[in-house]
Amino acid sequence: MPVVALPTGRVKDACLDIIEGSGMPAKKLRNAGRNLVVDEGDYRYILGKPSDIPTLVSQGLADLALVGNDVTEESGVELVELIDTGRGRCFMAIAGTPAAAERFNGHSGTLTGLRVASKYERIARRTFESWGAHVKILHLNGSVELAPALGLVDCIFDIVQTGGTLKANGLVVLRRTAEVSLRLVANPGALQLRWESLRGAVNAVRKFVIGG
């Protein structure tokens, strides 16, 4: 029985649409309530906090998962990325007050010393390091947009969907760094050992994504 991990929260509906659109059973899944494990048809679905999904897959508790590439990259775990579903699109960006924009228009040296708030500590560090800039990362779990306004940091590194929250907090996108969407990922071992039983689900998602 293929086990598929799905994130709760913001992208859950998009995931359910993909599951349903791919022809996989989703009736019980839609009405899961507080159940976090749902057996339906030939599948077992595990619902988890988005940031826990890569761990569930890498530890072998799930064979497949739908999860944003921001979350998998931040986790650093080794997974196989099979399909970009194109759903749940947003982007990763550095945002700050308009006054901070100047530091992003010149040599990377002007970025050194910046104080950056993010819940994506790992990606933020790697991004700035790739530009040769040494910055101080402050890990925050939520309401990151508040930090510049409170003078805690110079800018933030976060995902941006509509830009509404940034605007409401007087922030603008200073640099767009990566595209984010829901990806179908697999446990490398499950893929090697049980491809025959996973092929149906993977091909169904691929067909839905191409068709949709």
Add this chain to the structure above:
Amino acid sequence: MNITPRGCSSIGGELACGMEECRAAALSIFTSYGYNPFNPAEFQLLEGMMKNLHRRRRGRVIALNSPFGEPCCLRADLTLSALSYMALHHTPDEFPLRLCYSERVFASPRPPRENIEDTQVGVELFGWEGVGADVEVLAVLLRALDSLGLSESVVVLGDVSIFPALFADLPGGLAEKLIEKLEDGAYYEYGETLAASDTSEERKKNLGELPWLKGTPEILSGAERIFGSSELFRPLREITASLGALGYSDRLMVDLGFIRDLGYYTGPVFNVYSSDKGVLLGGGGRYAGSLADTRFSCQAIGFGVSLRELALARGTRSNVPRAMIWAGATAPSKTLEYAASLAERGASFEISWNQDDTESKNYAIKRGCALWINIEGDYALALPSGKRIAISETGGVV
């Protein structure tokens, strides 16, 4: 007091016993096939490691200076140690040469793991290019797993030599990009990179199939049809056929998208899992590039599997001694003489020096011993029932 740093662990109890059993059983199989035990240095010179390790592993070595000021790392790779030893102590006219080991390797962990050390058992076979060497090493691995009761373990085979052949003549830099995508497990990006490339539609379609060619060895026929070559897949055909003839056909899988450390490995590679629903135990493959800066010019093949994963996969074993010998009323020399006679018979026991026989019995019950032996009293008690057995009537065997 805690003196064990994060990422390290001191293993004791049943797991340690299980690991020791796995080590003994595996080394017994390896040595019976002519693999000579090898005890490598714990430090490796950093320069040689940086030159020979694959780029993906270089960033994970744990570097430090030796007390003599030499830039070193904690042993990051057993194969390179074995190779270095071979080059210093043997000559090519002795080929093939065989080594086996049971040692720790150290590397920075990949999330979510935290362990920086792992004890591995494995073998290295140097100086034989024929497919017979691949089959031998894999057969030794499967025999060792059988001897540990892991008869449902599965070997997944790939062959990194197919990639340079299949990607030959692709336009500028495309082959390197495709290899990088496969190494990173980015199948989606592999497909996108291929789709955006300036190559024929037919080639795009065929190469696009590559990561998805996984399953039983029968998929090799499909691969031969798609790529119009049986020669390319001949090593995998021969290996799977030979191991199949040895009765291992149900435990073999093929994954043509499986690429590991290309440049370090140069031919067939493999992963071994505890079962088709199990955990990764280890892996190995054929290599030659890493031999480039030694006076050896040869191919080699080897594998390493985690002792801890082996022990966990077969289930932990009890480390409780069968008998507790009470020495409280007996001279130490007499007690140890009796203990030696039990040891000769292969019995497991522990000696209790406690003067109080009741305390000694209670301790034996707490430890889970099946017997409590009173040498002076010439009897043993079955625990916890307390049934009395006369030792002299059993010729000293209880």
